[in-house]
Amino acid sequence: MEGSAPPSRLLLILAGAWTQLVGAAYLVLALASLPVAHDLHTGTHSLIASIVAAVAALVCGTLIYRGRLIPLALAAGLDVGFGVGLPRGSSAVGSILRMLPQTDAGTAETLVTVAAIAMFGAAIACVVALPAALKLRAWARGELGRESAQPRVTGVELSPAASTLKGLGPSKVMATQVVRLPGSRGKPFVIIGVAVALIALGVVIISAATSDDQPAKPSTGSGSAIAVKPSDAAVVAIVAPPPVVVIDAAPEPPHVDELVSRFHAALAQAKPDDLALLFDAHAFAFGVEAHEVAEGRAEVVETLRHDIGPPPPGGFEVIARFTQLAHDADVAWIAEELKLGSQTFEVTAIAGLADNAWTIAALHVAVAMPNDTAYRLARDGQLETPDAIPSSHDESDLAKAMRQAFASKPSFVAARSARADAFNFGSAPGERMIGGDGIKKLFGKIRATMRLHDAVKVGPIGAAGGWGAANVEFTDADRDGTQVTQTFRVLAAWVREGNDWRIVQTQFSNPK
Numbered sequence: 001m002e003g004s005a006p007p008s009r010l011l012l013i014l015a016g017a018w019t020q021l022v023g024a025a026y027l028v029l030a031l032a033s034l035p036v037a038h039d040l041h042t043g044t045h046s047l048i049a050s051i052v053a054a055v056a057a058l059v060c061g062t063l064i065y066r067g068r069l070i071p072l073a074l075a076a077g078l079d080v081g082f083g084v085g086l087p088r089g090s091s092a093v094g095s096i097l098r099m100l101p102q103t104d105a106g107t108a109e110t111l112v113t114v115a116a117i118a119m120f121g122a123a124i125a126c127v128v129a130l131p132a133a134l135k136l137r138a139w140a141r142g143e144l145g146r147e148s149a150q151p152r153v154t155g156v157e158l159s160p161a162a163s164t165l166k167g168l169g170p171s172k173v174m175a176t177q178v179v180r181l182p183g184s185r186g187k188p189f190v191i192i193g194v195a196v197a198l199i200a201l202g203v204v205i206i207s208a209a210t211s212d213d214q215p216a217k218p219s220t221g222s223g224s225a226i227a228v229k230p231s232d233a234a235v236v237a238i239v240a241p242p243p244v245v246v247i248d249a250a251p252e253p254p255h256v257d258e259l260v261s262r263f264h265a266a267l268a269q270a271k272p273d274d275l276a277l278l279f280d281a282h283a284f285a286f287g288v289e290a291h292e293v294a295e296g297r298a299e300v301v302e303t304l305r306h307d308i309g310p311p312p313p314g315g316f317e318v319i320a321r322f323t324q325l326a327h328d329a330d331v332a333w334i335a336e337e338l339k340l341g342s343q344t345f346e347v348t349a350i351a352g353l354a355d356n357a358w359t360i361a362a363l364h365v366a367v368a369m370p371n372d373t374a375y376r377l378a379r380d381g382q383l384e385t386p387d388a389i390p391s392s393h394d395e396s397d398l399a400k401a402m403r404q405a406f407a408s409k410p411s412f413v414a415a416r417s418a419r420a421d422a423f424n425f426g427s428a429p430g431e432r433m434i435g436g437d438g439i440k441k442l443f444g445k446i447r448a449t450m451r452l453h454d455a456v457k458v459g460p461i462g463a464a465g466g467w468g469a470a471n472v473e474f475t476d477a478d479r480d481g482t483q484v485t486q487t488f489r490v491l492a493a494w495v496r497e498g499n500d501w502r503i504v505q506t507q508f509s510n511p512k
Helices: 010-039 045-064 068-084 100-129 128-150 189-209 230-239 256-269 273-275 297-308 371-380 397-407 409-415 436-445
Strands: 280-288 294-295 318-328 331-342 343-354 355-368 421-426 432-434 451-460 466-478 483-497 498-511
Touching: 010 045, 010 068, 010 100, 010 128, 045 068, 068 100, 068 128, 100 128, 128 294, 128 397, 230 397, 256 273, 256 280, 256 331, 256 343, 256 355, 273 297, 280 297, 280 397, 280 451, 280 466, 294 297, 294 397, 297 331, 297 343, 297 355, 318 483, 318 498, 331 483, 331 498, 343 498, 355 466, 355 483, 355 498, 371 483, 397 409, 397 421, 397 451, 397 466, 397 483, 397 498, 421 436, 432 436, 436 483
Parallel strands: 280 355, 421 498
Antiparallel strands: 280 294, 318 331, 331 343, 343 355, 421 432, 451 466, 466 483, 483 498
């Protein structure tokens, strides 16, 4: 009696091949970005997650061909995890994209979006292939049942379903590749593959839900070795490439969020000595009031303490309503909306990394003012004009770039970086924007004219970063057509892109 032909495995083969292709591509990207991530100090936990998940996808893809339900479901989850994780800045490819020229950034983002869609497509293929897997398993059970029901002839060994030749084609699949015989022992690599997939799926979900840009929990050491649970050690040993396991590596520099945590802690008590540890010796700061232009660590600390006022007996409760962090090598830019007791401040800072520690080189503290209030005060001549910035007759490239950028609106738009982590704080409540392209488009549409009010002040940070401070006039028509001029304080963060200086962060404020 001839057995029935197995059902079509076309959907299973498509889902398995697609998942394996996704896993292979993600594995290549993860391995390629390891040295880049190390150089940029972005951490490696998301890359480890990518590597583990990619290997698991390769294993699950093989088992999908055989109609295995658990690997099919895990493959769908892994494909979704890849699709979620790929576009994020902390994904495996994120570190590589930071190295691309700005002219190629748009193309790279488009390719990442297309790849993410393809990964979601692989997950959909796995879901669509589920009925085919169920049909294949029903066929396999029928074949095994038919063979077991046939009478045995002494001395003659029949060819059961389990002895069918192995193969990938629909006509060559054997029933025991789909459903194991009762009492048979599973192959070790199947068990290992499913275990790896389960662990990888959990790691991908956690990695997609968190980011290297979020504040990290304190660790027990500063080395770059990766801590794993004993139960996970065998898996990491299987999939982690040798370059990740560094025993005697030099301590990694602290992430900039460590500086933010120390800043919040120092603000809570507002002690001069604690605040002084956060600032560079030649730090600069804009305070809330029109006359507050501070130079030097001591002046900056006193200005900051004056603006926030004396803390209550138990200290301020410091609440970050908004935080944006970014860095490029040894320069970082920080933007926060901080609530201290009943007060709310808009704060930006530019920090530098030296001697394995971050310190603030320039700070801007302001209280947001509604646009209608600012326009009304400006029309009535009651809007405060900030004190002039003392001219130092600086002729450095950074000072020239600062003067040129704020000479007009078109030159300001041209000076902005198109980086995805660029940021702008406006002077009114809620005016904040992330993304260089969007910021450039926004300022390009503003009808106001822009020009410098007086001198500029700049300071270099590291090899390719810096800050700049200026008073900038915006002239715009009020609702009734009256021309109104406001003089804003502006603190800008700069980085070098090739041979040019580009603005990656600005804060505009109306002084009180």
